[in-house]
Amino acid sequence: MAATLQLEKSTVSRLLDRLSEKGLLTVTPSARDKRAQDLELTASGARLYGEIERFADAQVSAALEHLPGSCHDTVRLGLELYAAALQGEKPKPEFQIQSGYTPGILAAVTEFHALYYAQNFEFGAVFERKVATEMAEFLARVDHPQNEVFYAAIHGRVVGSVSIDGEDLADGVAHLRWFIVGDQARGTGMGQRLLAEALRFVDDMGFAETQLWTFRGLQAARHLYEQAGFVLVEEKPGQQWGKEVSEQKFLRPHGASGAGP
Structure with a gap:
């Protein structure tokens, strides 16, 4: 119990003694192991436990009523991540890779870009407007056979994306x-999975090559690109993102190895 509750054994012993003194818990020697004790709620303890459960459920329900339905999955995901962190585990939320337009994808992708690049590279309104405007134009023709958008979702919420514009x-x-x-x-591992799906689509469609533009400093992304068969072919100063950076052009020939399973 101490391990489960993450409390000192002495603290747990005192708590159990108090519950026993109040007639909420019985403590008896275990018939299976003389070193252990069996714990069982009394009738009064079971009633109190039920009251606590109902009170807690009512609290959560009342709080969720003040949130739009779209936020409920966010709360659930946050609790899952927090619970994993308490156990000292690295969170590994389950996600699904899907393709095609889904409501909210433009807002989600724009927000992810705006926040990440503002925090890490001090990009501003020019960059956010560029992402939103150009992706909105792309989504107007995403149903064309040579175009596709892939996204990862956790509990129905978009948490990552990549697009192929043909x-x-x-x-x-x-x-x-x-x-x-x-x-x-x-x-x-979501980024690698998204990239693999996008490049599988590229190869299935028979494109001769795939290009992308990025800039120096995005080492994690560059590692994924190179694993997937991209090669740096051009580098030059540029300001298309609203701030001068060293822009990089990567190219991947058709069928290059490393696209993933």
Whole structure:
């Protein structure tokens, strides 16, 4: 019990003594192990336990009524992550990779980009507006066969995405765009899975090559790109994101190894 509650054994012993003194708990020597004791709620203890359960359920229900339904999954995910952290575990939330438009994906992808690049590279309104405007234009034609958006969802909530635009560059060239994973999902392998799905689509569609633009300093993303067969082919100063950076162009020939399972 001490291990489960993460309390000192002496503290647990005192708590059990108090519950026993109040007639809520019986403590008897175990018939299986003389070193152990069996604990059982009395009738009064069981009634009190039921009252506590009902009170707690009512508290949670009342709180959730003040939140929009779309936030309920966020609360659940947060509690799962917090519970894992209390146990000293690295959270590994289950996620599903899906494709196609889903309500809220534009807002989610724009927010992930805006927050991450503002916090880490001091990008501002120009960058956020660029992401929102260009992705909105892309979503207007995402149903064209050479285009696709992939997203990862946890409890129905978008937590990562990547898109393949097969129309905005030259014929036979795919453009990998808006590859992002939210803070709560980094380190779960989600980015690698998203990239693998996107490149599988590219190869199935028969694109001669895939291009992407990024900038120097995104080492984790570059590692994933190179694992997937991308090669750095060009680097130059640029300001298309609202701040001068060293822009990098990566290219992946059709069928390059490393796209993942």
